[in-house]
Amino acid sequence: MKMHANQLTVLPETVRALVDEQFPEWRSLPIRSIAAQGTVNAVFRIGDRLAARFPLESADIESTRRWLESEMEATRELVGRTRFPTPEPVALGEPGAGYPLPWSVQTWLPGIVADNEDPGESHAFARDLADLIGDLRAMDTRGRTFAGTGRGGDLQAHDAWMETCFRHSEQLLDVPSLRRIWVTLRELPRGAVKDVMSHCDLIPGNVLVSAGRLAGILDVGGFGPADPSLDLVSAWHLLEAGPRQVLRDHLGCDDLEWERGKAWAFVQAMGLVWYYVESNPTMRRMGQRSLERILADKSLA
Incomplete structure (x- = not known):
């Protein structure tokens, strides 16, 4: 079932044709579809490293193209x-072989996503996430907001x-x-804090885990300046109560910052349930x- 009304179909044979035509140096490498739960991109491995x-x-x-x-x-x-x-950018592909858009290639990062290896009870993972x-x-925003x-x-x-x-x-x-919660959360003031560099989408599918520790970060293309509380969505998407408190203590979050992080997690979570109710059970x-x-x-309360 498609997740989006305007969703494109990307077949392995299409990827094979695009790679062979545009990157002949990879013609000998196998193409494998990845059964990921992502909602933005279809992902295919090219050999072991891409x-x-x-x-x-x-x-x-x-x-x-500008987005990529x-x-x-x-x-x-x-x-x-x-x-x-984190993955490294490698190349930008062009439309062709029936696929109508530009596409990208980056290094493959091995590991198990947090959807499949739940780190929610790990205090060590919470400290890693805080780090x-x-x-x-x-990191320097270089004046960006x-x-x-x-x-x-x-x-x-x-x-x-x-x-x-x-x-x-x-x-x-x-x-x-849930409406009552939003009435409270939406009123939380931003205050005078400046934007900071953020991952901007720290959800389980973008986090790699190994033995209860943070092993890598995926989907880093949204890295940029944002509300400092935004990456605290991870506290609610990834952690149970004990480790969540470890994360908060490690970062030294005050009440306002912590509640705004909860608000951003609330906004994201509310959109996931109904939109993906049948098309993406993991989300x-x-x-x-x-x-x-x-x-x-x-x-x-």
Whole structure:
């Protein structure tokens, strides 16, 4: 089942043809589809060291190329800046063989995503995650500020989207309770804090785990300036109560920053349950689990 109304189909034979035509040096390398739960790209391995990523939603060629180029620039900026491995950009492919958009190639990062190896009870993982967030925050924004329309700017700018989510979730979730939570969260002030460098999407599918420790970070193309609380979504998407407190203590979060992180996790989770209710069970379950953690948090009482 397709996740998006305008979703493209990317077949292995299409990828084989594109690689052979545009990157003949890789003609001898096998092509393998990755059964990932991502919602933005179809991912294929090229040999053992490379991954090709194909945007899943139909779009304008030039806007897609600019998006991929900005992702590659962000990826390049982050490589080697923390102790946790991240993919490296390799190449940009062009439309062809029936696929209508540009596509990208980066290094393959081995490991098990947190969807498949749950680190939620690991205090050591929580400390690793705090170290990562701290390292990201310490990087120079070079004068840049949040310029997007998604998560990372003004909470109240998401009111219309949240209303859409509540309306579509009435048969799926306890919407009256969730509405009451949003009434509180949306009023949290930004304060005078400046934007910091952030991963911007620290969800289980973008985190690699090994033996209860953080082993690598994926999908780093959104790395950029944002509300300092944005990467705290990871506290609710990835951690149970004990390790969540470890993360907070390690980062030294005050009440406002912590609650705004919860608010961003709430915004994201509300959109996952109804949108992916049938098309992506992993994303739906992630949204439900995060909302359950937020509902159980006593600070909202």
